Amino acid sequence: MSSKIVLAQQLSFCFGVKKSLDLIEKIIQSKKYKEIYMLGEIIHNTQVINDLKAKGIKIIKDIHKIPPLPQDSLLVIQSHGVGPEVYEKLNQRNITYIDSTCPLVKRIHKAIQTLEQANYFPVILGSRNHTEVIGIKGYVQHTPIIIKSTEEVEKIDWNKIDKVGIVMQSTFFYDKADDIIKAIKKKIKEVKVIDTICNPTKLRQKEIVKEASQFKSVAVVGSHNSSNTNKLYDLAKKKNKNTYFIASEKEVEQYDFSKNTPIFLASGASAPTYLIQNIKNKILQQSNNFLKFSKDYALVIEKRIKEVFLEKKKKIKDKDMKFIFDSMQEFCLRPGKRIRPLLVLWGYFAFRGEKSKIHSAIDVAASVEMMHAFLLIHDDIIDEAKLRRGEKSFHSVMNEAFSERTYNKNVGRDLAIVGGDLLYFLALELASQIQVSLKKKNKFLEYFSQCYTYTAEGQLYDTFASQLKQVEPGKNYSKNINLLKTSYYTIYYPILMGYSLTGKTSVNIQTIEKIAVPLGLAFQMRDDIISVFGKEGDTGKSNDSDIVEGKMTVLIEKTLETLSGDKKKRFEKMFFKQQKTKKDIKDIKEIIKKTGTLDVVKKEITKLLNQSKKRIESLNIQLVYKNIFYDLIDLLIL
Numbered sequence: 266m267s268s269k270i271v272l273a274q275q276l277s278f279c280f281g282v283k284k285s286l287d288l289i290e291k292i293i294q295s296k297k298y299k300e301i302y303m304l305g306e307i308i309h310n311t312q313v314i315n316d317l318k319a320k321g322i323k324i325i326k327d328i329h330k331i332p333p334l335p336q337d338s339l340l341v342i343q344s345h346g347v348g349p350e351v352y353e354k355l356n357q358r359n360i361t362y363i364d365s366t367c368p369l370v371k372r373i374h375k376a377i378q379t380l381e382q383a384n385y386f387p388v389i390l391g392s393r394n395h396t397e398v399i400g401i402k403g404y405v406q407h408t409p410i411i412i413k414s415t416e417e418v419e420k421i422d423w424n425k426i427d428k429v430g431i432v433m434q435s436t437f438f439y440d441k442a443d444d445i446i447k448a449i450k451k452k453i454k455e456v457k458v459i460d461t462i463c464n465p466t467k468l469r470q471k472e473i474v475k476e477a478s479q480f481k482s483v484a485v486v487g488s489h490n491s492s493n494t495n496k497l498y499d500l501a502k503k504k505n506k507n508t509y510f511i512a513s514e515k516e517v518e519q520y521d522f523s524k525n526t527p528i529f530l531a532s533g534a535s536a537p538t539y540l541i542q543n544i545k546n547k548i549l550q551q552s553n554n555f556l557k558f559s560k561d562y563a564l565v566i567e568k569r570i571k572e573v574f575l576e577k578k579k580k581i582k583d584k585d586m587k588f589i590f591d592s593m594q595e596f597c598l599r600p601g602k603r604i605r606p607l608l609v610l611w612g613y614f615a616f617r618g619e620k621s622k623i624h625s626a627i628d629v630a631a632s633v634e635m636m637h638a639f640l641l642i643h644d645d646i647i648d649e650a651k652l653r654r655g656e657k658s659f660h661s662v663m664n665e666a667f668s669e670r671t672y673n674k675n676v677g678r679d680l681a682i683v684g685g686d687l688l689y690f691l692a693l694e695l696a697s698q699i700q701v702s703l704k705k706k707n708k709f710l711e712y713f714s715q716c717y718t719y720t721a722e723g724q725l726y727d728t729f730a731s732q733l734k735q736v737e738p739g740k741n742y743s744k745n746i747n748l749l750k751t752s753y754y755t756i757y758y759p760i761l762m763g764y765s766l767t768g769k770t771s772v773n774i775q776t777i778e779k780i781a782v783p784l785g786l787a788f789q790m791r792d793d794i795i796s797v798f799g800k801e802g803d804t805g806k807s808n809d810s811d812i813v814e815g816k817m818t819v820l821i822e823k824t825l826e827t828l829s830g831d832k833k834k835r836f837e838k839m840f841f842k843q844q845k846t847k848k849d850i851k852d853i854k855e856i857i858k859k860t861g862t863l864d865v866v867k868k869e870i871t872k873l874l875n876q877s878k879k880r881i882e883s884l885n886i887q888l889v890y891k892n893i894f895y896d897l898i899d900l901l902i903l
C-alpha cells in the first residue's frame with residue numbers, strides 16, 4: 266500500500282447509514298412490493314441515490330406532499346427521521362411504510378420530548394433546513410429555538426424563558442456545541458443539556474482535527490449536500506489550508522495533489538467504499554511518478570512504432586496486405602500501461618545512460634512493445650479469446666475481414682499466427698539496427714533473446730498448467746510461470762535491456778534481479794487473487810476464470826499443500842472437473858479462504874514488495890528514479 270495516502274480510521278458508512286441501506290437492499294431482494302418509494306433521500310449521497318434509482322426505487326422529494334401511491338407499494342422513511350405528523354398522515358392514508366430512521370436520531374426525538382415534559386424550553390443546535398432538524402422539531406409542543414452559532418445566541422430574546430433544554434443535530438460540530446452552550450448559560454440560569462451528537466460523528470470529527478495538520482493535504486470525500494461531510498471539511502480546512510472537498514472521481518481533476526503528499530483521506534458517513542477507493546486511486550495516479558514518467562515517454566515510444574509501420578507500408582501495394590499491416594499497427598497501439606518499454610527507458614536513465622543517445626533506447630523500447638503485441642496475438646489464439654484491451658482480438662479481426670472469401674474455417678487464426686510472426690520480425694529488425702557499439706549491441710541481443718526464450722518456456726508451463734485432469738506432484742507450475750512469464754518478462758529483462766545500452770558495468774545484474782523478481786512475483790500473485798475473488802474494494806465483481814479453466818495458480822497449489830485426507834480428495838474432485846458447477850466454484854473459493862491460503866498469499870505479497878522496495882533503496886541511483894520505481898510498485902499493486 267502507498268504511504269502517499271493515509272486513510273482515516275473512521276471511513277465510509279456509519280452504522281446508521283449501513284443499517285438503512287441493508288434494509289432497503291433486503292426489501293429489493295424480497296421482490297414483495299410492486300413499487301418502492303423513499304421518503305426524501307434515504308442518505309445524502311448522490312452515487313448511492315443514483316444506484317438505488319437505477320434499481321427502480323422512486324424518490325418523494327417533499328415529505329409533506331406524498332402523492333397517491335399504487336397498491337402493493339412500500340414507502341421507506343429515510344435515516345434522518347421525520348416528525349410525528351408524517352407518521353399520522355401515512356397511517357390516515359393507509360400507506361404501507363417501513364421506518365429506517367437511525368436509532369440515534371430516534372434518541373434525539375425522545376430527548377427533546379423528555380426535556381419539554383420537564384418544563385425546559387426546547388433548543389436545538391443544528392441547521393434549520395436540515396431534514397433531521399425539521400423532524401426533531403415535530404416532537405415538541407413549543408416552536409423550538411434553533412441555533413447554529415454563538416452569534417445567533419446574542420440575537421435571541423431570552424427574557425421570557427426561565428430554563429432551556431438543549432439537544433443537538435446528530436452531526437453537529439462537537440466543539441462548537443460547547444461554545445454555544447457556554448453562551449446560552451450566560452443568558453439563562455437553568456440549562457439542561459442532553460448530548461445527542463452521535464458517536465460516529467464525534468469520532469470522525471476528532472480524528473480529522475487531530476490528523477489534518479499532520480499531512481500536506483486533506484481530501485474529504487462525500488456529497489455536497491451531506492451535512493456531516495461539510496462539517497468534516499470545515500474542521501479540516503481550519504487546520505490545513507490544502508483541504509479539498511471531493512464528491513466524485515471527476516472532481517479530483519480540479520486539484521493537483523502531486524505536490525501535496527502525503528494526503529489524509531477522510532469521508533463523510535454516507536460515502537460508499539467503492540467511491541472512496543476510486544477517488545483514492547485517481548489521486549494516486551495524479552501523484553504517481555511512474556505515470557508522469559510515462560506521460561513523458563509513452564507517446565515517444567508510440568510515435569516510433571508508427572514510424573516503423575509507415576516505413577513498411579510505403580512499399581505495400583496490395584489492399585489486403587495493407588489492411589493486415591494497418592491492423593497490426595492498431596493492435597500494437599491500443600491503450601495500455603506500456604510498462605515493459607517504459608522499464609527499458611527506466612533502466613537506461615537510472616543507470617546513467619547518455620541522454621543524447623536515447624534514440625537507441627527508444628528503438629529498443631518500441632521493439633519490446635511490438636514483441637509484447639506479437640505474444641498477445643499468439644496468447645489470444647491459444648486462449649481462443651474474443652477480446653483484447655477492450656477491442657476484438659487480432660484473430661477475430663482477421664476472421665471478420667476474410668472469412669467470407671474462403672472455405673478455410675480457420676483463416677482468422679492462420680492469418681493471426683503469421684501476423685504475430687511478422688510483428689516479431691519487425692521488432693527484431695528494429696532492435697538489431699540500433700546505433701550502439703558492437704559490445705553494447707551484443708550484450709543487449711543476449712538479454713533480448715534470453716527474455717523471450719524464458720517467456721516461451723513460461724508459456725509452455727502455463728499451457729501444461731491449464732485444464733489438468735489431476736494433480737501432477739512435484740511440478741510447481743505457478744512458481745515457474747510467475748518467474749518466467751511475469752517477473753523476467755515484464756520487469757527484469759526490460760530493465761536489463763535498458764541497462765545494457767548504457768555500457769556501464771557498475772551494477773551487478775543479480776542486484777537488479779533481486780529487485781525485479783520479487784515485484785513480478787507479487788504482481789502475479791495479486792493478479793491470481795483478483796482472478797478468483799475480484800478486486801478488493803470494488804463493487805464485488807468477481808472473475809472466476811482461473812477456477813473455471815482449472816489453472817494451477819499459487820492459490821490452488823498452496824491450498825492443495827495445506828489439505829490432506831478426505832478434504833483434499835473432495836477439493837481435487839471439484840477442481841479437476843471439466844465442467845464445474847456454480848456450487849463447485851463457490852466451494853473452491855471457500856476452501857481457499859478457510860485453509861488460510863488467501864491470507865498466506867497476501868502476506869507473501871507484502872513480504873515480496875518490501876524486499877523489492879528495500880533493495881531499490883540501497884541501490885546507487887538518483888532519487889528521482891527510485892521514486893519512479895516505488896510508484897510503479899504502487900501502480901502495479903493498486
Ligand code: SF4
Binds near residue numbers: 280281368370493
Ligand atoms: S451520522 Fe449518526 S445519527 Fe446519522 S445515521 Fe450515522 S450514526 Fe445515525
